[in-house]
Amino acid sequence: PEGRSDTANVFAFVELKAGSAPSLTMLEVDRAPGAAGEAFRKQGITLPAAEGTAGDFPTAMHASNSQGLLYIFTRMGYVFVVDMPSATVIFRAQAADAPIFAASAHEASG
16 A cells, blocks of 8 residues: 555455446455554546446456556456556456456466
8 A cells, every 4th residue: 555565455346336337446454453554445446338338247356466456357358457556447458258257366477
């Protein structure tokens, strides 16, 4: 997190509401009471949807500890890359024509 040298345990989820774009929330969990610095909390991050993707939803997520990135995969094969510290969507593309239902870490690269 910004202004801190320690790591944070972050819980991330995407909220889907009818008639609005998917919204990403990232919250720090397991923070010691009285710890220095502010808890990591980012809310209301809009995931930009491509045309014709109504009804698409996230099916897998993976956080990269070494890069500070969150990868979100959707049922329609899209991948979103979010810079966690700034809460900015930095990339979106259709990676597959088939649904992506699982993601795992590549331990060698972090």
